[in-house]
Amino acid sequence: MSMLRVLKIVFAVAAMTFLLAPLVAILPLAFTSSVFLNYPVPGYSTRWFAELFTADVWRRAIINSLVIGLGVTVLATVLGTLAAVGLRERRLPFSGVLRTAFLLPMVVPAVVLGVGMQLLFVRMGLANSYLGVIFAHSVIAVPFVFVNVSAALQGVDTRVERAAASLGASPITTFRRVTLPLATPGIVSGAVFAFATSLDEVILTLFVAGPNQRTLARQMFSTIRENISPAIAAAAFLFIVGTILAATIVMLVRWKSAQRRAA
Amino acid sequence: MTQPYIRFDKVTKAYGDFIVVEDLYLDIAKGEFVSLLGPSGSGKTTILMMLAGFEPPTRGAVIVDEKRIDQLPPHRRNMGVVFQSYALFPHMTVADNVAFPLEMRGVPKANRKQLVDRALDMVQLGTMADRKPSQLSGGQQQRVALARALVFEPAVVLMDEPLGALDKQLREQMQLDIRDLHKRLGLTIIFVTHDQSEALTMSDRIAVFNKGRIEQIGTPNEIYDHPTTRFVADFIGxxxxxxxxxxxxxxxxxxxxxxxxxxxxxxxxxxxxxxxxxxxxxxxxxxxxxxxxxxxxxxxxxxxxxxxxxxxxxxxxxxxxxxxxxxxxxxxxxxxxxxxxxxxxxxxxxxxxxx
Structure with missing residues (x-):
């Protein structure tokens, strides 16, 4: 084995350790029987999961996260898909500028967005409401949908759409019967990303959500300041499992569509 | 020629300053098999796309059956188009692909099945109805595309280098098949190709294109034996x-x-x-x-x-x-x-x- 090969393996292991170590570190603590979030773990129990699902604050936080997450998934997926479809037409004036504009929320600091949204939402009567949080999360979730759906649409052969038109399908029918089904894998992964983004969002939630819209992420954030309970680790465990599930869905969808396209 | 069925009347297509087709006059009779032959970039595919409705002409009129159609959207032109890439719907079965144009025309389900079966039998793919396009070979996919373009009995069938991706033996078989269908069904076919031998074997008439203009138009015999320009003599054979x-x-x-x-x-x-x-x-x-x-x-x-x-x-x-x-x-x-x-x-x- 050459020196370079050894170096490559060492580097790969180091990089993966760096990325995954925090996750591995927190997971055993989810099953601790102690009331403290630290090592060594004296014994194992599921008491913190029980706490998560029975204690009112945690249960509400989980439900809030799911409600808001689903709302964001629907809203962001619809908006992001429409934007991607609209900007697919290259002859549109300023399409490059618009394209960049749709991606801006990805790079603008969330703090800046949060301040602006808070001011705006108070005026509009959306502050401290579920709708407000859903709107706020959707703003940063739309770019993920937009990017995914744009990529999927790019993969749709325009000649197939032309074929549909030549066979008598109006533009709307062509879109519904041909373009949309072929772009579905991109829309699904966009939706999964939108859900994950909402689940994960803390900063915007801090700015626009009231006490009734405490999400799981925000609850974890405040808990870690107030009392460092292992319930955080249990919540983190749920997050990780959820994320792996979502990633699996995306991979399955991509794999299936790749299989379908393979000639 | 009797009354032309398709007429290009002084048609020009330009993208900005770049002229792809210039002052084209072309008459095609009903039931005729006309090949548009030329090197790539000679404008032949653009002409087909103008006829199908995917590219509007910059100037001039496209007339079919005495009606101007150059403002008509593609889905209302009733023309069967066969693309070089086949352009089958990958998410539908072979039968659903062929049924698609019938569905668009509101043909009842019961009749649809019958027509689809007949079209698939015509291209000898009756047993493949439930497969997905990805499970077929290139030649089979091309025959599905052909069945799909013919099943609704369009007035005109446009073919854009439909055999370009097939190997030689299959290509020659398909040439005979298409010719046979043309004769049997009395189709009007416009066939774009850059393969001169394909044009010579299949067509009633050949229009040889060069740089957006027709160099010569005539029967295969006239084109081959009596080329009028240096380009045609050199390009054909x-x-x-x-x-x-x-x-x-x-x-x-x-x-x-x-x-x-x-x-x-x-x-x-x-x-x-x-x-x-x-x-x-x-x-x-x-x-x-x-x-x-x-x-x-x-x-x-x-x-x-x-x-x-x-x-x-x-x-x-x-x-x-x-x-x-x-x-x-x-x-x-x-x-x-x-x-x-x-x-x-x-x-x-x-x-x-x-x-």
Missing amino acids: ETNLLDGAIETSDANGLIVALPGNKRIRVAAGSGEATGAAVTVSLRPEKIRLNSDAGSENSLPVTILDSVYHGDHLRMVLDAQGTRLIAKADRRFGDLQPGSKAIASFDAADCWLVRS
């Missing part, structure tokens, strides 16, 4: 193009002087002034090799190269400074490079072309 000047003309044709003090008799061609620069096209298969000199149109040559092609020999000859390609019978196989011979040909096979 192989030919020898001999540049010279008219020396004299008489009732039997004219005498063209070639460089190196050679003279050849050309049977046809009148109205050309003495001294005018002309180009003579002479097909390689029309050149005979002899050992003794004839009277007219026989040139002493040196054999430069002789390549075995199975049914013939392809020879490169040097006629005192003029290079000639000849297709010779295999019995000349013992003529080695360097040996001398006499190349002769009929005046009727020499054909004047414009530059």
Whole structure:
């Protein structure tokens, strides 16, 4: 084995350790029987999961996260898909500028967005409401949908759409019967990303959500300041499992569509 | 020609300053099989796309059945289009692909099945109805595309290099199949290709395109035997193009002087002034090799190269400074490079072309 090969393996292991170590570190603590979030773990129990699902604050936080997450998934997926479809037409004036504009929320600091949204939402009567949080999360979730759906649409052969038109399908029918089904894998992964983004969002939630819209992420954030309970680790465990599930869905969808396209 | 069914009336297509098709006049009769032949970038596909409705003409009118259609969207033109890439719907079965145009026309489900079965039988794919396109070979996919473009009995079928991606044997089989369908169903077919042999075998008429203009239009026979321009003579088949000047003309044709003090008799061609620069096209298969000199149109040559092609020999000859390609019978196989011979040909096979 050459020196370079050894170096490559060492580097790969180091990089993966760096990325995954925090996750591995927190997971055993989810099953601790102690009331403290630290090592060594004296014994194992599921008491913190029980706490998560029975204690009112945690249960509400989980439900809030799911409600808001689903709302964001629907809203962001619809908006992001429409934007991607609209900007697919290259002859549109300023399409490059618009394209960049749709991606801006990805790079603008969330703090800046949060301040602006808070001011705006108070005026509009959306502050401290579920709708407000859903709107706020959707703003940063739309770019993920937009990017995914744009990529999927790019993969749709325009000649197939032309074929549909030549066979008598109006533009709307062509879109519904041909373009949309072929772009579905991109829309699904966009939706999964939108859900994950909402689940994960803390900063915007801090700015626009009231006490009734405490999400799981925000609850974890405040808990870690107030009392460092292992319930955080249990919540983190749920997050990780959820994320792996979502990633699996995306991979399955991509794999299936790749299989379908393979000639 | 009787009343034209399809007419391009002074059609121009330009992208900005770049002219793809210029002042095109083209009439096509009902039931005719017309090939648009030309190198890539000659505008032939653009013409097809204007007819299908995917590209609006910049100027001029496209008329089908006495109605202007150039403002009509593609889905209301009732034309079957077969694309080079087949363009099947990958998420639908073969049967659903073929049923699609019927569904769009509101054909009841029960009739649809019957028509789809018949169309698939026509292209010998009756057993493949429930497969997805990705489970078929290229040739089978192309036949599905054909069935899909024909099942709704369109007035016109447009084909954009439909056989380009197939291997030679399959391509020749499909050429015969398409020709057969054309005759059986009385279809009007516009067929775009860059393959001259495909155009020659399939078409009623061929329009040869170069740089957005028709160089020549005519039957395969006219195009091959009587090319009017240098481009057509060169593009269709192989030919020898001999540049010279008219020396004299008489009732039997004219005498063209070639460089190196050679003279050849050309049977046809009148109205050309003495001294005018002309180009003579002479097909390689029309050149005979002899050992003794004839009277007219026989040139002493040196054999430069002789390549075995199975049914013939392809020879490169040097006629005192003029290079000639000849297709010779295999019995000349013992003529080695360097040996001398006499190349002769009929005046009727020499054909004047414009530059």
